[in-house]
Amino acid sequence: MRPPSCLPCPARVATILGRLRGGRDRGEQALADNSLDKSLEDSWANIIESIGEDLSRPGLLDTPKRAASAFQFLTRGYQQSVDEVVNEALFPSDSSEMVLVQDVELYSLCEHHLLPFIGKCHVAYIPTGKVLGLSKVARIVDVFARRLQIQEALTTQIAQTIMDVTNAQGVGVIIEAQHMCMMMRGVEKQNSLMKTSAMLGTFRSDQKTRDEFLSLLQM
Secondary structure, eight states: OOOGGGSOOHHHHHHHHHHHHHHHHHHHHHHHHHHHHHHHHHHHHHHHHHTTOOTTSGGGTTHHHHHHHHHHHHTGGGGOOHHHHHTTOEEEOOOOSOEEEEEEEEEEEETTTOOEEEEEEEEEEEOSSEEEOHHHHHHHHHHHHSSEEOHHHHHHHHHHHHHHHHTOSEEEEEEEEEEHHHHTSTTOOTTOOEEEEEEEEHHHHOHHHHHHHHHHHTO
């Protein structure tokens, strides 16, 4: 038997067990990812063949694999959580003035046709003792944009998440986007622009707060 002084302390044991569990989790996740990769690749191969293309021609040999990889990237929001991307980046602040992050680039996929919609997201909030790390606003936008979406729901999800994370007095979110499902097909209106808004807390209850938000966007 090892002398008591040589026995690993509880913290050390917990660390070792945590690493072992983490290793297993990563291994299981890798297997799941590989399975998803293969499933998506096979699905894209079926789609390409179904439209009458020849998968054996040089230009398409690796297309199912590339398309599967691209689709996973475009929907990676399903593999992310808000806690993960925020990573406790909330900082004490005495400010009670509006914080605005404007023109956050946004890329998402319409859940009806799986075609892109592309635009800008404007996020404003009034803090109550804490402010969110600047890049985290953009990351929260991406978590929800990188999923199958409709613009109305995406706008609300971003606003509610910022509200929940910061416990702000209020949050305002506006998204402006062009939808390929309306530009490339259907009515084919290339100049159409969709705008949606979500106003929570003081942004909904106080006209002056809303006006300040809209005024800042026009500067």
